[in-house]
Amino acid sequence: MLLSGSGKGQPGAVPGWVGYALLPVLNLVAAFVLSGLVILVIGENPVDVLSLLLSEALGYPEAIGYTLYYTTDYIFTGLAVAIAFHCGLFNIGGEGQAYLGGLGAGLVALALTGWPWPVVAVLAVLASALFGAAWAFIPAWLQAKRGSHIVITTIMFNFIAASIMTWLLVDVLIRPGSQSPETREFDPGVWLPSMDRALGWFGIAIPASPLNLSFLWALACCLLFHIFLRRTRWGYELRTVGRNERAAVYAGISPARNIVIAMLISGALAGFVGVNEILGVQHRVILNFTGGVGFVGIAVALMGRNHPVGIILAALLFGVLAQGGGQLSFEYPTINRELVMVIQGLVILFAGAMENLFKPQVEALFRRRGAAATADAATGGRG
Amino acid sequence: MEDALLLALQLLGATIRVATPLVLAAFAGMYCERAGVVDIGLEGKMLAGAFFSAAVASATLNPWLGLLAGIAAGVALAMVHGFACITHNGNQVVSGMAINILVAGLAPTLAYAWFQQGGQTPLLPNQARIPAVELPGADALSGIPVLGPVYRELLNGNNVLIWVTLVLVIATHWVLYRSRFGLRLRAVGENPAAVDTAGLSVATLRYQALLVTGVLTGMAGSYLSTGHGAGFVRDMTAGKGYLALAALIFGKWRPGPTLFACLLFAFTDAVQVRLQGVVLPGIGVIPVQFIQMLPYVLTVLLLAGFVGKAIAPKASGIPYVKER
Numbered sequence: 148m149l150l151s152g153s154g155k156g157q158p159g160a161v162p163g164w165v166g167y168a169l170l171p172v173l174n175l176v177a178a179f180v181l182s183g184l185v186i187l188v189i190g191e192n193p194v195d196v197l198s199l200l201l202s203e204a205l206g207y208p209e210a211i212g213y214t215l216y217y218t219t220d221y222i223f224t225g226l227a228v229a230i231a232f233h234c235g236l237f238n239i240g241g242e243g244q245a246y247l248g249g250l251g252a253g254l255v256a257l258a259l260t261g262w263p264w265p266v267v268a269v270l271a272v273l274a275s276a277l278f279g280a281a282w283a284f285i286p287a288w289l290q291a292k293r294g295s296h297i298v299i300t301t302i303m304f305n306f307i308a309a310s311i312m313t314w315l316l317v318d319v320l321i322r323p324g325s326q327s328p329e330t331r332e333f334d335p336g337v338w339l340p341s342m343d344r345a346l347g348w349f350g351i352a353i354p355a356s357p358l359n360l361s362f363l364w365a366l367a368c369c370l371l372f373h374i375f376l377r378r379t380r381w382g383y384e385l386r387t388v389g390r391n392e393r394a395a396v397y398a399g400i401s402p403a404r405n406i407v408i409a410m411l412i413s414g415a416l417a418g419f420v421g422v423n424e425i426l427g428v429q430h431r432v433i434l435n436f437t438g439g440v441g442f443v444g445i446a447v448a449l450m451g452r453n454h455p456v457g458i459i460l461a462a463l464l465f466g467v468l469a470q471g472g473g474q475l476s477f478e479y480p481t482i483n484r485e486l487v488m489v490i491q492g493l494v495i496l497f498a499g500a501m502e503n504l505f506k507p508q509v510e511a512l513f514r515r516r517g518a519a520a521t522a523d524a525a526t527g528g529r530g
Numbered sequence: 531m532e533d534a535l536l537l538a539l540q541l542l543g544a545t546i547r548v549a550t551p552l553v554l555a556a557f558a559g560m561y562c563e564r565a566g567v568v569d570i571g572l573e574g575k576m577l578a579g580a581f582f583s584a585a586v587a588s589a590t591l592n593p594w595l596g597l598l599a600g601i602a603a604g605v606a607l608a609m610v611h612g613f614a615c616i617t618h619n620g621n622q623v624v625s626g627m628a629i630n631i632l633v634a635g636l637a638p639t640l641a642y643a644w645f646q647q648g649g650q651t652p653l654l655p656n657q658a659r660i661p662a663v664e665l666p667g668a669d670a671l672s673g674i675p676v677l678g679p680v681y682r683e684l685l686n687g688n689n690v691l692i693w694v695t696l697v698l699v700i701a702t703h704w705v706l707y708r709s710r711f712g713l714r715l716r717a718v719g720e721n722p723a724a725v726d727t728a729g730l731s732v733a734t735l736r737y738q739a740l741l742v743t744g745v746l747t748g749m750a751g752s753y754l755s756t757g758h759g760a761g762f763v764r765d766m767t768a769g770k771g772y773l774a775l776a777a778l779i780f781g782k783w784r785p786g787p788t789l790f791a792c793l794l795f796a797f798t799d800a801v802q803v804r805l806q807g808v809v810l811p812g813i814g815v816i817p818v819q820f821i822q823m824l825p826y827v828l829t830v831l832l833l834a835g836f837v838g839k840a841i842a843p844k845a846s847g848i849p850y851v852k853e854r
Contacts, residue, residue, distance in 0.1 A: 185636065189643040237623055285830075295833040296779055298570065298623060302772045303826040310823035318817055445627055481643045488635025492628050500614040500625030 161513045167452060171498055173505045175464075178493040185489055189481055199478060204471030212342065212356025218459075218466030219358070219423045220245075222365040224444025225462050226372050227416035229453040233376060234409035235389035240286060240301030241417040241441025243308030244279040248418025249425040250312065251278030253330060253432035256425070257320075260334040267337040271426050272364065272419065279418020280411040282308060287410030291403035297410075305441070316434055329433045339427040359427035361419065368416060369455035375412075385409050417441060443469075443491060449499040465491065535676065539683040541800050546684075547758060549796030550692050551576065551750040551767075555774035556781070556788050557702050558746035562608075564706065564783060565739035566719040566845040571611055571626030572747055573771025574633035578603040579751020581637035584651040584762035585644065587658040587755075597660065597752045604748025607633070608740040616736045619849035630771075638764050651755070651762040660757040662687045689757045691749060698746070703785040715739055719843035722850040732850045747771075769826075776829040783843060791832075798825045 183193030204214045224241045231238035238244075251274035259267050286300035316328040325331075342358040376382035388395045388405040395402055424436045443465050450464070451457030472487030497504065555572045562569045579600035587596030607629055614620040638649035645651055665686045671678045706712040714735055718725045722732045750770075755762045773795055781788025802821045809815055 185639070189639065239627070289830070289834045293834050295830070299772070299776050299779060300830055300833060302769075303776070303830050306769055306826040307823050307830075310819040310826075314817050314819035317819070439631075442627065442631060445624065449621075449624060483639065483642050483649070485635040485638045485642070485649070488631055489639055490635075492630075492632025492635055495631060496610070496614065496625065496628035500620035500622075500628055501618050502620065503618045 160517060161510045165509060165513060167457070170502065170506060170509060171450060173509070174497040174502060175494065177504070178490070178497040181493050181497075182490045186482075186486070189486075191479055191481060196475060196479065196482070200471035200475060201467070202471075203474035204467040209354040209356050210470060212354065212358040214463070214466045214470040215342075215362055216357040216359070216423070216428070216466075217469040218462045219362045219365045220420050220440045221443055221447050221462035221465045221469075222369065222459060223416050223419045223423070224440045225447030225451060225458040226368055226455070227413045227441075228444045228448035229451070229458060230372065230376070230385075230416065231409050231413040232448055232453050233389045234385045234405055235392070236287075236290070236406060236409060236413075237298050238283065238301055238410065238413045238417075239298055239441070239445065240283060240304050241413075241444045242437050242439065243301070243305040243441070244282045244414040244417035245420035245437045245441055246305075246308045246312055247282040247421075248275035248279035248415075249421030249432060249436055250315070251275040251418065252421040252425045253320075253333075256333040256337050256430075257330060257432075259337060262337060264337050264340065268339050268360070268422075268426065271339075272422055275418040275421040276415035277418075279416070279421070280414040283410040283414025283417070284407070287407045287414075290410075291406040309435075313434065316432065320432060330431045332431045333426075335430075337426075338430055339422065341427070357428040359423065361423040361427050364419065364422070366459070368419065369459060372416075373455045381408065417444070439488070446491065446495040446499055449495070449502075464494075468494075535679060536683070539679055541797070541804070543683050544800035544803070545793060545797045546688070546692060547796075548799045549792050550689070550695050551753050551758070551770055552774050552777060552792040552796055553695055553699060553789060554691075554746050554750035554753065555771055556777045556792050557698065557785070558743040558750065559775055559778045560702065560706075560783060560785065560788060561715070561739045561742040561746070562736075563778065563846050564719045564843055565715050565736045566722060566843055566848065566850070567612070567615055567736055567740060568622040568847040569608075569611060569626050569740075569743060570623055570772070570775060571607065571629035572743075572774055573767055573769065574626075574630035575604045575607045575744065575747035576751040576754070576771050577630075577637055577765075577767045578607055578633045579748035580755035580766055581633075581641065581651070581751070581762045583748075583752035584654065584755035585641070588645075588651050588654055588761065591655070591658045593658055593660045593756050596658070596756050597749070600752035600756075601745050601748035604746070604751065605741060605744030608744030608747070609737075612737050612740045615849060616733050616740075619851060622847055622849075634765065637762065641762060641764075649764045654756060654760045656760075658756070659760055660690055660752070662689050663693060689753065691753045691757050694749070699785060699789055706785065711738075716843070719845055722845050726850070726852065736850075773825060773829065776833065779842075780829075780832050782841065795825050795828070798828055 179197065183197065186193040186196050204210055224245065227241050227244070228238055252271040255271040255274045256267060259270065282304060286297050286304055289295035289300055290297040313328070316330070320330045321328055322331040339359050339361060341355065342360065342362065343353045343355045345360055346353055376386065384400045385405045385408065387398065387400055388402045392402045420437065420440055425432055429436060447458055447461040447465055450461035468487055468490055472490065473484055475482045475486060476484055555576055559569055559572050582603040583596035583600030586599035587593050611625050611629060614625040615622045641647070641649045641651055671681050706716065714725065714730060718732055718735045725735065726732050751767070754766055759766065774792070777791035777795055778788050780791040802824050805816065805821050806818050
């Protein structure tokens with residue numbers, strides 16, 4: 148899972164960009180080739196479908212807005228998975244934490260009708276972080292104190308979150324007299340401004356899209372993530388526990404404490420999905436607004452090598468898939484939204500689990516070329 | 531008295547029917563985890579098994595071909611998992627997750643394209659479903675108190691795969707603890723280096739374990755869509771693969787306790803179906819969502835309270851890299 152290709156100083160060393168650029172691109176190509184095969188089996192032309200996917204995601208300004216809106220979600224969940232990874236934990240519960248985060252943001256927005264939106268936005272961010280962190284706390288505590296397998300408990304908490312939210316929306320928070328399980332719409336004054344509105348204040352006109360200010364918060368989170376992890380004592384302790392729990396114990400660092408801290412931050416980050424979705428776009432709490440973002444976050448963190456810059460790029464890729472893939476069904480009657488999951492699954496498989504698939508061949512290629520180059524230089528020097 | 535007995539028997543019957551796919555999946559997981567390969571892709575393999583057996587059964591009207599197709603799908607995905615985790619030392623949890631997401635998309639996508647019924651297969655006629663075993667003399671015995679109802683409700687009319695599962699449970703216990711293959715399987719999960727030193731191939735053993743995993747998950751899926759149900763519906767495994775994994779951990783990777791854990795989860799499920807809409811004295815009607823989350827809450831409670839530190843096979847989850 149660590150950066151590959153650290154052959155510094157050896158003859159014919161493999162350049163670093165092979166590990167973090169060339170190999171992921173090769174894996175992506177493999178994933179897309181297989182996706183193309185699936186599209187062929189369905190009976191459509193893969194080249195047409197995939198190029199339509201790209202143009203629907205990046206081809207015009209409105210589409211880019213949509214793509215970045217999806218990217219926002221994936222940055223949050225990608226960071227959430229990554230911080231847990233740095234502590235050696237697998238947080239599969241991003242889905243449930245995001246769901247609860249949305250509840251937190253929604254409750255704030257429902258309660259504060261008439262307040263200015265910046266206040267509501269700050270409080271909603273806090274509330275979603277609190278709710279998401281709370282939902283991550285129980286599995287974290289159980290892992291730290293009781294050794295309960297966190298992969299299993301976070302998965303179970305996804306199911307439990309889904310049940311609780313259904314109950315809340317069907318029986319408790321539902322708009323009186325309404326049939327569909329959702330809350331009333333928030334007062335327009337507390338909505339998180341969309342990007343087109345916000346840029347409009349500065350006289351910049353862009354087409355309307357769900358992209359909203361939480362995108363900027365996502366980018367800020369990337370920066371905070373980096374500072375916390377690399378520049379603070381807490382981040383150092385957290386990474387130490389992730390690298391070597393026993394060494395951490397000998398250094399006086401408590402693994403249990405750091406497991407809980409990592410999961411609280413992880414849950415809070417996942418909870419921010421609720422700000423983007425509920426406060427920024429839906430403007431009401433609805434059923435299943437998360438739609439798999441927590442799982443995509445795993446892929447994003449893996450592809451981004453748990454580094455904020457990588458996570459932004461990987462989130463962008465999955466944003467393109469989500470937006471472009473979602474549009475395909477309008478053009479092709481035989482294709483529905485689930486094709487996106489097929490492509491996502493293949494990308495995760497190739498970029499995550501089979502990340503070393505082409506490594507031996509590619510590295511051998513570079514070593515041979517490097518060795519040949521040094522040999523040339525040596526003979527050239529003598530002659 | 532008679533009614534209470536009948537109710538208890540019906541609950542037990544439902545428990546067995548619900549437990550069968552869980553047991554198959556949990557035992558599938560037991561083989562590969564005992565060999566040191568973590569597989570959270572049980573869910574996806576089951577779903578693939580369910581889809582492909584229903585698709586083939588509906589096309590050929592032959593449930594056995596459907597079963598074969600389901601098993602083939604399970605095995606194929608298990609081999610993908612092996613290729614990623616054994617051959618390429620990939621992350622096992624990620625590979626499993628990828629398979630789950632892939633199948634959750636692939637099954638409805640193919641169903642949508644092939645059958646045009648909104649991501650389902652057509653309803654299977656009875657001849658295309660895996661049959662139940664009608665035991666002889668159910669009517670003749672029904673007059674006898676206790677024994678008659680037990681025979682009729684509990685033993686008679688069970689699906690073929692339920693009996694197969696029963697045999698597999700016993701066989702697994704024997705294979706794991708009494709056979710040479712089982713000894714090697716357990717060894718490769720605890721200390722692959724020792725197995726390697728003994729001149730056995732770690733990779734081959736792990737692939738063999740995954741092969742069994744694939745067969746069992748395929749059967750589990752097949753039971754869901756062509757035995758218990760009559761056709762594939764979207765997301766029909768509904769977390770059973772994860773529950774099976776939890777049962778496996780709760781059972782500490784041993785056949786007997788794992789079987790018990792599966793039966794416990796299934797019993798909770800059988801009870802929850804009966805509790806829906808029932809007015810409990812003093813409490814009233816419990817919202818259906820709370821009843822539905824019982825198995826999941828139970829899993830967390832069991833993992834937290836009773837298992838304590840679950841001691842997994844030592845090498846489980848760690849790719850084996852030969853030192854060079």
